[in-house]
Amino acid sequence: MEPIRIHKGLVYPLNRSNVDTDQIIPKQFLKRIERQGFGQFLFYDWRFDQEGNLHDDFSLNASKYEGTSILVAGENFGCGSSREHAPWALQDFGFKIVIAPSFADIFKNNCVKNGILAIELSEEQTQSLMKRGEKELFHLTINLESKTIEDSDGWQIPFHILDYTREMLLNGLDEIGITLLHEEKISQFELSYS
């Protein structure tokens, strides 16, 4: 997994609550056995019509958002299915940061495992980014080391993240490798346990 320390990117506002993982990537694309190549299917039913043509009225299709890497969404983003194909699709499309007032538990875990930073801001903070994104194109710099979000005009806010999660993301750590260092403890546990 690629480490993430400081990221600057274009913001894309998706002003919807309860965006479920079926919307992030519909089930017909879950049949593949690879981890790569899911970006083309991101938000598929919103981006494309039944014939596979782009919908004009879904904002992510607008050329001005080309290269966006910071998604701002409404509360409970990533609810529903546990499919890790959702963060795989977001990442493959180019998103590295997702900002929302809240995330579904499994989705949030899945993001960390893939080096996507999911940031929880207050409803007010998120909405203010949303409104700004709907008015103008703007970039944000996310600094995971200092746990801050800032724009080019000097505006800055802190965000909260668990130290453990931050370490994992900053260093792009292989969690299984870390756990296997505790193998003796796992074996001992198994012995003491029927």
Added chain:
Amino acid sequence: MQTQKTIIEKIWDQHVVYREDGKPDLLYIDLHLVHEVTSPQAFEGLKQNGRKVRRPDRTFATMDHNIPTKNQHIIKDLISKKQIETLEQNCQEFNIPLADINHPDNGIVHVIGPELGLTHPGKTIVCGDSHTSTHGAFGALAFGIGTSEVEHVLATQTLWQAPPKTMNVKVIGKLGTGVSAKDLILAIIAKYGVRFGTGYVIEYTGEAILSLSMEERMTICNMSIEAGARAGLIAPDDTTFEYLRGRKYSPVGAAFDENVSKWRSLTTDQGASYDSTVEIDAAEVAPQVTWGTNPGMCIPVDGQIPEPEAAATTNEKTEIQRALDYMGLEAGQPITSVKIDHVFIGSCTNSRLSDLRKAASIIQGRKVSPSVQAIVVPGSKTVKLAAEQEGIDKIFIDAGFEWRDAGCSMCLAMNDDVVPAGERCASTSNRNFEGRQGTGSRTHLVSPEMAAAAAIEGHFVDIRHYSAVTMKA
């Protein structure tokens, strides 16, 4: 220091392998269930790193999401076929028991786990599927995980997990006649919303819960995730133990009784506190029908589709309007006036023998409306066989239902069982998200009884005023 513990904390504490300040706990996993859709990339990761499956004996695989429900041996979709073959190869290579399509134990992962007696009270159970919460019905701590975590459990039989917050969902009173476990869980989600459980593990308590059968308890716990809770559980009792006695993988003889005495301690101590408690009166719950695009968008069958204008916030108003547009419904419309095109009886929520019996009791001697296509997909081969031995298949077929083979089927429409765009389905499954049953499909979640009656009438009816032939429950 608090000595009284909730059942959630008891199970958690028994499984902590390692704890360090500032880190999540390293939690031991007793049972890992695997299926074809969320596992291939995990096995691939193991192979790339030269890692083994630590405990194949604590791992059990089935194929369910992707498989056809008619002519099961002919998988026309080559990508689906490859995914299924990949699971077979991985199970063989890593020595993992697999209930494949030809195996009599095959079925939906959350149906067969309990049915085979793999699911026990006090176990930690995970699966790369959000409806793993189902197994909580047995007093197990069971939750869905992503594919990276699947790989982690395969390699280490553990997971790093921060202790959850605990919530008591207390159900007072008794359910009325014609009101099912499905209605109860839908009513809870309608009342408290689709995210009230986020960050929590729920314990369901109260008179109405204790009087439910194991299959009904599974329906409740199954949908905990639709309230945002990764896990929901019910303390085990005699109903639980009797269900498990004699199951294929249940302990036998004296060992079973020893386990029962251990399992009896899995209750929340008197005086233990939860981080949150909510309450609902079962007596006030009517049969439910979802009208919108998440399970919280749900009303009693005698209710009317909500007005966006009545919403408390602008966001909510937009959400309601968006859902109405997608669903092709009008605000203020009685839900019983909504005509349906499809009925799906199945899924890990409602595809067990008692669900099929209840639906059959409604349709016996009646015919499916000519405008409705109706299918029944039993949750497992075992359920299918048992239903056939009782003659339930004939009741469905005579009424005009299609009687299919087991699988996840139209719950998520990964196989050929798809609701066409713009068409409307009364479904006993768990999610009414946009496109869930097929691109552009419109899903209404209901109980098996309500789905059966809707199949006959071609629109939703209040099951409380709809006569049923009495069958054994």
